[in-house]
C-alpha cells in the first residue's frame with residue numbers, strides 16, 4: 288500500500304472528491320461497489336478489481352462474479368446474507384474467504400445495505416469490501432495463542448493490582464491449586480500464598496514501579512487440600528479489562544528446589560559420613576562465635592583424630608577403612624547432644640563444637656564418653672578391629688575468640704594428646720615461656736604448685752622383649768593444674784630449670800616415687816627398678832647424697848631399687864665432675880643411666896670412666912627408625928657401643944612393631960614406649976603389678 292501526500296493547495300486545485308476517495312480506498316485496502324436493483328448493473332470502484340486481481344478493462348462486474356471467487360464453504364453464507372438484506376433493512380456485515388484471479392487466498396470483510404426510495408422501493412445495494420487478510424492472520428494467531436495459554440500446564444494468573452484478586456486463571460492454575468476457575472476468581476493471591484505478607488506485596492509493587500521490569504520471585508503456594516509446593520513466578524504489569532493488573536506465569540519448581548537442596552547438601556556435607564564438612568563447620572563456628580559473643584556464653588572445640596586408623600586403611604584396604612570411619616562417626620554422634628555440631632574435616636579427623644559448657648568437667652565427661660565409645664571393638668567384614676581417639680580441646684573465649692586460633696589450638700592440643708600416648712584428651716595450654724609476662728605467670732604458678740603439692744608421678748614400664756617381663760618403671764612428673772588440667776613436663780620443666788625450682792620439684796618426685804615403690808614392695812608386689820630423672824645440678828649439691836640416704840631410710844627404700852637417669856648433655860658438660868659425683872652414687876648401690884643418649888657428643892674416653900649401667904637411646908632416633916638410614920645407623924652404633932662397654936641398652940619411644948623388630952634384630956631387647964604402655968598413674972600400675980603377680 289502506498290500513500291502519496293498532497294499539500295492543501297494541491298488538494299484544492301488538483302483533486303476531485305472522487306480522486307480523494309480513490310486514494311483512501313487504496314490506503315485501507317477497501318473498495319466500494321453498488322448494484323442498481325432496477326437494471327441489475329453492478330459498478331465497482333477501481334480498488335475492487337485489485338482485490339480480485341482483475342483487469343478493469345476486460346471485466347464486467349456482477350454479483351455472480353463475486354460469488355465465483357468465494358471459497359465453496361462461504362458461498363451459501365454470502366448468498367443468504369444478501370438475500371436477508373431486502374427484508375432486514377439494516378446494514379449487514381460478514382466475513383468471507385476468496386481465491387483471487389492469481390490463486391491467492393484472501394480474507395474479506397463485507398458491509399452492505401439497500402437504499403430505498405421515498406415509497407420504500409429498493410433502488411440500490413451499496414457496500415464495501417475490505418481485504419483484511421493480514422488482520423485476520425494476526426487475529427487467528429492471537430486466538431490460538433490465548434487458547435494455548437489457557438490450556439497451558441504452566442499456571443497463568445491475572446491479578447488486580449489494587450485488590451490482589453484473581454481476574455483470570457488458566458486451567459494450569461486450577462489444576463495446580465486444586466480449585467475450580469469459579470472458586471479462584473473469588474479469591475486473592477493471599478489465599479493461595481499463605482506466606483505472602485502485605486509488606487512483601489507492597490515491597491514488590493514498589494520494586495516493580497521503580498524498574499518496570501519483569502519480576503522473578505519464588506514463593507510457596509498452598510493447594511486447596513492445604514498441601515504446598517514451591518513455585519517460581521514471572522510477573523509482568525498489564526492492563527486487563529481497563530484495570531491495572533499484573534500477569535503471573537508460575538512454574539512448579541518443587542523438584543528443582545529438591546535438586547538445589549541436594550546439591551547444597553553435597554557441597555556442605557561429607558559424602559561418606561553425611562556429616563557437615565569443613566566448609567559448613569567453618570560457617571557454624573563463626574555463627575556460634577557471634578552468638579556466644581552476644582549472649583556471653585562459652586563453648587569448646589574438640590579436635591579428634593583416630594589413632595591407628597592409617598594402619599587399618601593400609602592393611603585392610605579403603606573399603607574397610609571407610610566402614611570404620613562411618614562407625615566411628617556414628618559413635619561420635621552418639622556421644623554428643625543434638626545441639627552440638629560434629630563435622631568431618633577429612634581423613635580420620637573430626638571436630639566437635641560443644642555448646643554452652645560451663646565447667647571443664649563437662650567437657651572432660653564428653654571426652655571420656657567419646658574415648659570409651661571409640662574404643663569398643665569394631666566388627667567389619669569378619670574383622671574385629673580396635674581403634675582409639677586422641678582429642679585436643681580449645682575453649683572459647685578463654686583460649687581464643689576467633690575461628691582460626693580456636694581450631695589451631697585444638698589441633699595443637701590434639702597433637703599433645705597423641706604425644707602423651709594417644710587414647711586420651713588434652714586441653715590447650717598456652718605455650719608457656721612465649722613472653723616474659725607468661726613466664727612470670729608460670730614461675731608464680733610453679734611456686735604455688737610446689738607449695739600446694741600439685742605434682743603427681745606417672746610411671747612408664749621398661750620392658751624386656753626377650754623375657755617379656757617388666758624390669759622397672761621410669762617416674763615421670765605431671766602437674767595437675769587446678770584450672771588447666773594435667774600439664775606435661777615439656778611445658779614447665781624448662782622454666783623450673785631456669786628459675787631453679789627443679790631442685791625442689793625433683794626432690795618431691797623422688798620422695799613420692801620412692802614412697803610408692805616401698806608401698807608396692809610392702810604389698811608383696813615387684814615393681815623392679817625405679818628410674819628417676821635427675822639434674823646434674825642436683826647431684827652437684829653437697830647435701831644431695833646425705834638427703835638421698837636419709838630419704839631412702841625414712842621410706843624403707845632399698846638403694847638397689849634405684850636407677851638415676853642423667854641427661855647425656857649434662858654429664859658431658861663437665862665430665863670430670865660427673866665422674867666424681869656419679870661414682871659416689873654408684874658406691875651406694877644406685878644404678879646410673881645416661882638419658883637421651885645420642886643427642887650430645889659423648890667422648891668415648893669419658894664414657895669408659897663413668898660408673899654407668901645403662902644407655903637410653905634417645906627417642907628421636909627411634910621415631911624415624913624405619914624411614915631414615917641415618918637413624919638406623921646411629922641406633923646400631925649406639926647398641927654396638929653399649930655392648931662394647933658392657934652396658935645395658937634401652938630404646939625409648941618405641942611405638943610400633945616394626946621399630947621393635949628392628950631393635951630386637953640388632954640386639955636391643957629393653958624398650959620403653961607407647962607400644963607397650965604409656966606413662967600411667969600409680970593406681971593403674973598397682974593393678975598391673977597385681978595382674979603380673981597372679982599370672983606368675
Ligand code: C2E
Nearest residue numbers: 706763764775776796820821940941942959960961962966
Ligand atoms: P625422658 O626422661 O626422656 O622421658 C621419656 C619421655 O618420652 C616421656 O615424656 C615419655 O612420656 C615419653 N615417651 C615414652 N614412650 C614414648 C613413645 O613411645 N613415644 C613418644 N613420642 N614419647 C614417649 P614426658 O613424660 O613428657 O617427659 C618428658 C621429659 O621431661 C622427660 O624425658 C624428662 O627429661 C623430663 N622429666 C619428666 N619427669 C621429670 C622429673 O621428675 N624430673 C626431671 N628433672 N625431668 C623430668
Ligand code: MG
Nearest residue numbers: 761820852882
Ligand atoms: Mg628419662
Ligand code: MG
Nearest residue numbers: 882883905939
Ligand atoms: Mg629420654
